[in-house]
Structure formats: C-alpha cells, structure tokens
Amino acid sequence: xxxxxxxxxxxxxxxxxxxxxxxxxxxxxxxxxxxxxxxxxxxxxxxxxx
Numbered sequence: 001x002x003x004x005x006x007x008x009x010x011x012x013x014x015x016x017x018x019x020x021x022x023x024x025x026x027x028x029x030x031x032x033x034x035x036x037x038x039x040x041x042x043x044x045x046x047x048x049x050x
Contacts, residue, residue, distance in 0.1 A: 001033040 002008055006021030006029070018041060021029045030042040 001031065001038055 001019060002010070006023070009020045011018045011020055011030075015030075018030055018032050021031070023029055023043065027044050028042070029040065032039045032041065
C-alpha cells in the first residue's frame, strides 16, 4: 500500500498515519494499513474535507 500506482503519499500534520493515493486527477483514496488490513477513510475529493 505504500508503493505502486496512484502516487502514494504519506500524509502529515493532523492526518499523520494516513496515506493518500490518486484515483483520478481530482479524486483520492485516503487509507491506513497494518500487517493484516487496509482501512479506508475517504474516497473522492480532497482530504481537506476529512
């Protein structure tokens, strides 16, 4: 989940621990993962809306 398609980016500040991947030029997937699971927090617009 921290590499590959979608330009994965580790988020900072109040979103530390979350990652972002591009779905399209406008939309992002915001997620967190551990050894066993991936947790989806948002799909769609910019993460300022979290």
